[in-house]
Amino acid sequence: MIEQRIRDVFVDAGTAGWLHAMPLHRTPPGREVDVDADEPVVMASVYKLVLLVALCRRFEDGLLDPQSTVRVNPASCTPGPTGISTFLDPITMSWRDLAASMMTVSDNAAADVILGEVGLDAVQRLLVEEDLTGTRIIGGTADVAATLMRETGTSTTAQAFALISDNDEVRTVSAYNPVYTSATTPRDMTRLLSLIWSDAVVSAEQCAFIRRLMGMQVWSHRIRAGFPFGDVRVSGKTGTIGAVRNEIAVVEYAGELPIAVAVFTFAARADLALPAVDAAIAEAARLAVTDLRSGRL
């Protein structure tokens, strides 16, 4: 059983894991791989994909010009390891480039600026309209960071992360609990990917824009690492907070049907870097996708 092999991969890496994979563009949908795919899981930065779809709706409805510019002062943004979050000086960039930074390097500052423009209500409306009933987004990176600092009694996100990465203390922070933080299910996320890949959630032009940004994601340590082959395209979005490591992606072999895969993990170890878990995400995705491949068409 492929599901048992995937469970064994998670256990070996010392992590809990949830996975859903299904081929796209296939009617009837046929087989899928389901490892507790309907359980609620913590989203982390995977939420940025939903936010991007909501932003593209504003573009499409003519409420926002993708090429109009916005001035961002990094000093007033959520700290983060990448993108504008790392800059020292204010910058001016277009909304669509801001979206590119949010998606390709998981830029926290860019995401918070976009969430400020789009609004949580529009994100919620999108989830309801598209019947993503297992998904709930309660705020952006800034909100998660604020809650984390409050719960750990720290004044910077760096201090907060240092505390939750200590293996000698077990901290129950709400950022780890799908009941209290932005949450989804693996099946909801593969469904969102299928909507994006079939031009169903926004216009064909906007869906192509989203697919392009997901294809340019720089990280290759998770799902991409499972497919180190020349003729495979992996378009994904990762999500990471403390012991939570996720990625959702569409894997496209040349000449085959694309396959959507969503992997969510929660490690036993608190360490901020666990290459073994990243590798387990790659292996679990590879096992699931290989099992579902249509073969050359």
Added chain:
Amino acid sequence: MDLLRHLGFFVTVAEEGHFGKAAERLGMTQPPVSQGVQRLERRLGVRLFSRGSRGVGLTPAGTELLPQAYALLGAAERFVAEAGRLRDRAIRVGVIPQLSSWHVAAIAASARVTVTTASSVELVDAVMSGELDCAAVHHPALVTSLECGPVVKIPSWALVPHGHKASGIKDLHCLPFATAPRSHGTAAFDLFADRLRAAGLDPAFVPAVDDREIVAAVAARRAFGMTCDPHLRAPGVDRVAVDEEFSLRVRLVWRSLGDDVREALMGALT
């Protein structure tokens, strides 16, 4: 009204056929027994006995209700006995083999327990299935939905072959590390391995499940090992103090456990 007590009167009077003899058997005087039966009859709205000059006899209703009174009293007795059995039952505690005999004795002395030894993976399964009441597992471990206590760091020592010049972890680079296999709990194993590597030691691993196997490997000069037994001494084996980060991390897991027992077990571990 204490129904069970009054049913006791009913059954005894029915068996004796006489209030006085029934009272004698119950270790009481006659008036409270006869008043008790009357109270029961009033409560039920049914006459249980016909009272004549030669004694008392069951009415047809009383005859029909008597077996059910026996059944209720029997069930009550079994209920109390089962509660007693649960009260007196030993708490089934599981521990990892890395926990020393010294700590196991401390646990056994702290509460009424039976102790079994297994890997973290097996212990978590056993607590999940109800085979064990609680377990001290090697932290960090996948504990799924179990309740968990805080992380307890138990001071540990390196065991090295006698005469080996080792004043710290880094001096052990020429020896393999004898320890429980990775399959016992991958996260805890990997964490310890990473701590050794960060400290400058990247050893080969040889499987040795408990102190006995570790001591045998060390005395044979084939490996070094770790123990959390504060008193372990053995021929051919030297103890070396190590940094606190190499302590044995354990965590108590359970599904439901009394606070008193949990505190006793935690006390034994710290």
